[in-house]
Amino acid sequence: MTPIHVTNATTTSEPVRPLKISKPGRAPVTHNACTVCLPLGVSLAFRGVENAVVILHGSQGCATYIRRYLISHFKEPVDIASSSFTEASAVFGGAQNLKTAIDNVRTGYQPAIIAIGSTCLADTIGEDVSMIVRQYLKEHEGETDLPLFVPLPMPNSRGTHIDGLHQACRAAVEYLSLGPEDEAQAPVESVHEELKAPVGIFPGLVSPADIRYLKELVRDCGLRPVVLPDLSETMEGGLWDRYEPIPKGGTTPTEFAALREALGTVEFSTTVRKDCSAAELLQDRLGTPLLRMPLPVGIAATDLFIGTLTAWSGTEIDHAHQRERDRLIDAYADGHKYLSGLRVAVFGEEDLVLGLSGFLKEVGMEVVIAGTGGRTSQLAAEMQRLYGAGPEILLEDTDFEALREVVAEAQPDMLIGNSKGYSLSRALSIPLVRVGFPIHDRFGAARVQVCGYRGTQMLFDRIVNTVIEERQAESIGYPYM
Ligand code: SF4
Known part of the structure; x- marks a missing residue:
């Protein structure tokens, strides 16, 4: 077998020449934006988590717009709940709307996890989704069927859809793998189902087909893939006999637990801020080795990715x-x-x-x-x-x-x-x-x-x-x- 020569795609031997950055004068308004809003990334990230439902705190139009955007790309039904602000909630606050939305989602979907993102309107009036969730938990103390909550108090104005996706993945790891340092909710129990050592893959926004391929690749390197978000089935499943409110698939509780024992993590992003990165969180809290690299397109980048996996597993490429x-x-x-x-x-x-x-x-x-x-x-x-x-x-x-x-x-x-x-x-x-x-x-x-x-x-x-x-x-x- 020909050994792969691993080149480090994160450095170059060529002389560095200065980059000419041209930013043409921008009009005071955006024409046909190159990006979408942060709650879309949040919604997509939790679509890749098993048995999770997203509630967007704000007006119903946001959830509808984001659903339409995702459905048109993936050709799959996408449910996103909304706390449906009215004029009164926009003035006096929407805490009660959010609590009603949580009740409705619990009744209608029976999810294991409810992730709550906020939209522009909720941000503008200063809604604190973490505090509302704490109130809800207090009001429902003693109920045995409460889901796990992941509040995502991320100001929409500060990022794009990809920032939302990264930050949601970090929050998912914090709440579902590690347990938040300042919250009472317990993390899921560790259950070993496979003998292969787990490796965390944070791919960012790639297609379900790419995710299936990445999982195959990691397995063939002798490791157990834990992908977050895992859209491989949830955004491209088979034909249903009847409507499934929460599609099968996504990162499981066992996989979140396995991340705590991961041999390493790979994050396909070198631009995500350290404090928004799930891989950095695992490294900071548990010392998990990490490789951050751009999307592995091309031979050099793929060699780096596979070379790292095989080095971690001590095997050769399949x-x-x-x-x-x-x-x-x-x-x-x-x-x-x-x-x-x-x-x-x-x-x-x-x-x-x-x-x-x-x-x-x-x-x-x-x-x-x-x-x-x-x-x-x-x-x-x-x-x-x-x-x-x-x-x-x-x-x-x-x-x-x-x-x-x-x-x-x-x-x-x-x-x-x-x-x-x-x-x-x-x-x-x-x-x-x-x-x-x-x-x-x-x-x-x-x-x-x-x-x-x-x-x-x-x-x-x-x-x-x-x-x-x-x-x-x-x-x-x-x-x-
Ligand atoms: S109002 Fe804000 S959160 Fe809602 S869809 Fe528009 S940009 Fe996204």
Whole structure:
């Protein structure tokens, strides 16, 4: 078996050249935002936790908007409860609404866990969801069927959907694995079901198909995967005979308990703030080793991921995955003539942009524009740290109007990002390869893979075929490859 040479994707041997960051003058309003709000990330994170229901404290429109957004991407029903503010609650506070919502959710869903996020309106009037939950627990003292509560007092104004997802995962680990230091709720009991040592994977926002692949990969490295959020079944299950209010799947109590004994954790984010990171929390409290890296797209990044797993487990890479790597290198050689030197604009969450940039550099394409609606202010620095050079133009906390201006000027050969780039692609006649979240205008978003050798292979094929399709449209027709 050919040993994998592990390259550290978090450093580069190339000389660092200064990154030119261009931030075109922003209008005082956002036009077609590149990001969604923080409660969406909270809702998605707890959709990946077994037997959990999310209540959004605020107006009903927020829950409806977020449900519509998620359903259109995943093509699965998504229930999100709301405390349904009225005009009176917006003025006098919505504590009673939230308590009624909790009662209704307990009756209607019988969940094991209720996560409570707040929306703009609740934040604006200063609602304290932790305090309301404490009141509720006091009022219901002695009841034996109380669910576990995870209050998420995160101001919506301070982040995007991906910040919400990271912070919700950290809160889930705090409440469901470790037990909060200042709360009375007991953490779940540890139950050993498998002999393999557990490893925590915090993938961020990736597709259910990518999560299934990551679990397979971790198992094949001789370890037991604990993925949070685990959307592999909850956001892409089978056909139901009857409606399931809470779909099967998600990270289980046993898995949360197993995180306490994890050999290590891998978090696919180098931009998440330390105090918002679930992996950092485990390291701080328990000393759990951690690897933080961008999304493992491409050979170097996947080598780093698998190399770390096999080092932790003391095994070698499984033969089937080694062969996937071999085939990917072969495909790189075959497809190089189509991609070499092509100029690309990439947009999406910071860690997706970082992961894609490493891969595109690996296959000889040039990222000329990188754009994100994210607000961590880490993208430029990470681009430089990881790859030694950034794009000509890098936009942070941006919107599609600003992106359109720079893309129109730079005229890249291709756009790679979510489906919100469609109007840009159509207006400027530049092909768009749909990756990330959301993909609202194509079928199969839940099965789009980019992670590991397998996902990279799929992405590489799509990019090459997009180039061929463009050339075919401009020429007289059918070419032999
Ligand atoms: S009002 Fe705020 S929380 Fe509600 S959907 Fe809009 S941005 Fe999200």
